[in-house]
Amino acid sequence: MGIAERVLNGQRYQIIAVIRGDEIAECWVPLPTVPGQREFDIFCGLEHSVGEARDWADEMRDDRHWDEFLADEAANSTLFKRYQQQVENDAEVVRNRTVFGAGRTAPTIQRNGFHSTRRGKQQFGGISLPAGN
Numbered sequence: 001m002g003i004a005e006r007v008l009n010g011q012r013y014q015i016i017a018v019i020r021g022d023e024i025a026e027c028w029v030p031l032p033t034v035p036g037q038r039e040f041d042i043f044c045g046l047e048h049s050v051g052e053a054r055d056w057a058d059e060m061r062d063d064r065h066w067d068e069f070l071a072d073e074a075a076n077s078t079l080f081k082r083y084q085q086q087v088e089n090d091a092e093v094v095r096n097r098t099v100f101g102a103g104r105t106a107p108t109i110q111r112n113g114f115h116s117t118r119r120g121k122q123q124f125g126g127i128s129l130p131a132g133n
Contacts, residue, residue: 002043003053005061007033014057016050037061 004015012033017026040060044053 001046001050001053002041003057004041005031005057006039012037018050
């Protein structure tokens with residue numbers, strides 16, 4: 001048995017699914033549509049009554065704890081900023097550039113032992129590798 005809440009064609013429904021005999025029976029109960037309410041599923045198995053599941057759905061519908069928690073975490077997170085920095089650092093390593101000096105503009109120097117050759121190959125420690133590897 002389970003309960004789901006979905007919005008279909010602008011109308012919000014509570015869908016109650018139970019097992020009757022050998023088949024699944026569904027009951028679609030129209031609910032008032034409130035902007036910002038999320039859709040959810042509750043799976044109850046055979047251990048709980050429909051009334052218990054509907055009570056849980058009522059509690060979940062009005063509970064904003066996790067929405068607020070996720071919004072706060074997203075606002076305080078530096079994950080995307082740090083990811084962008086990592087991508088930029090990786091791009092610098094791929095370009096094989098070194099800059100001397102902290103915080104000042106200095107010439108970039110190609111490192112020895114790993115450089116592009118005119119033949120489209122890269123050399124690393126005396127070993128020639130095809131370009132792109």
